Amino acid sequence: MSELRQEVYLNPHQARRRPPTPYEDLLGDSIERAFAAGIHDLEGLVAHLNRTGPGCLQNEGVWTEALYQEEMTRLAA
Amino acid sequence: MRTIANDPVEAVLAAGLKDLWYPICPSEFVAERPVSLRRLGKKFVLWREASGKLHALEDHCPHRGAPLSMGIAMGDRIACGYHGVQVRFDGVVTSVPGSPGCKLEGAKATRSFHVQEACGAIFLYNSTVNVDQPPPLRLPEELTSDEYSHFLCYTEWKGGYRYVTDNVMDPMHGTFLHKQSHSMAEGDNTATFRVRETDLGFVFEKEGQRGVNFDWTEWADTGLHWMRLAIPYPKTGGPGGSFFIIGSYTPITDNVAAVFHWRCRKLSGWQRDTWRFLYRNRLEARHWTVLEQDRVVLEMMEPDANQREMLYQHDMGLVRWRRHMRNLAKEQLEREDAAAPTKAA
Secondary structure (H helix, E strand, O other): OHHHHOOOOEOOOOOOOOOOOHHHHHHHHHHHHHHHOOOOOHHHHHHHHHHHOOOOOOHHHOOOHHHHHHHHHHHHO | OOOOOOOHHHHHHHHOOOOOEEEEEEHHHOOOOOEEEEEOOEEEEEEEOOOOOEEEEEOOOOOOOOOHHHOEEEOOEEEOOOOOOEEEOOOEEEEOOOOOOOOOOOOEOOOEEOEEEEOOEEEEEOOOOOOOOOOOOOOOHHHHOOOEEEEEEEEEEEOOHHHHHHHHOOOOHHHHOOOOOOOOOOOOOOOOEEEEEOOOEEEEEEOOOOOOOOOEEEEEEOOEEEEEEEEOOOHHHOOOOOEEEEEEEEEEEOOEEEEEEEEEEEOOHHHHHHHHHHHHHHHHHHHHHHHHHHHHHHHHOOOOHHHOOOOOHHHHHHHHHHHHHHHHHHHHHHHHHHHOOOOOO
């Protein structure tokens, strides 16, 4: 069965190019928690990240709307 | 799916209807080195020129039938590895090194196929005969509009491609099979369905429930057969509403299917980028788990499971689709009969 399995293409990760970093996992956790709490606006999301982390990689850890957008553009590319 | 040797309609459907576009593989499967792919009752060889331009021929040298894919790509042509016969992208033999000037030179002796890339996939026009110009590849708006963002998920499943369509034409399985998933835990266990005609095909939908679970599915023919459905995201999915899936399925063999699912979301700006980040970081893995639930059930079904069914109201979508496909197959057979030279008495 395992031999047969190899004949077909089953790759669970087709969108990402490398495994996520711990920082990216924490960021994903934090964003999901904000969404779950009903925070759907950029201002609220940035305030949530500044409250719960992870810190921004720039600006001594402080997220701003511009830095969040810049970071998401990078991670979405 | 069981092939019934004496049923020409079944044979047509098993190999895939002709004169349609089909997705055949993700774009990155093909580079400059020739690649052989079994699809649609044939073997194709695909390769790229250095510029990235893509070509497809039947993977069969017109000389002795060796696979061209074992040869050497030379720009817009390929030299068979067996005797060096050169075949151009349009199927014309440009050189027979072992017998210069022979009749094979200049002959259009290999089937050639039009290919086009879109949305991370290579699409091939499965023409009955060589055509100079294929009809345009027409994709649904989720894949063409800038308002949507999408990712392709490509898998190969053991089972006929029609089982995959049956599965998507059966929204009610979401409530049961996908009960344990991140997105399909809601909604009633019972439903009444109806079929609604569209310009391109039809929608099979639950009466009185929308935006709760897997509540509707659409089948469409734009010269490419594709399906569309929407699944609500949980609150953790953020703004943007339901996410859409566009599906299209291509036979590899009678018992293996090439399964294309594009996951799409209508978002812009930071919301779009955030979804794309979350998709890569975690949502893709959750969607994968749901898709695996489908694959495992379908692969465990006997190849002739669809010969022993007792269907009920929830299955009228797939009954409708199967009937439509059989009609298309009959029309194809009639066209082929009309085009065939009259047989001697």
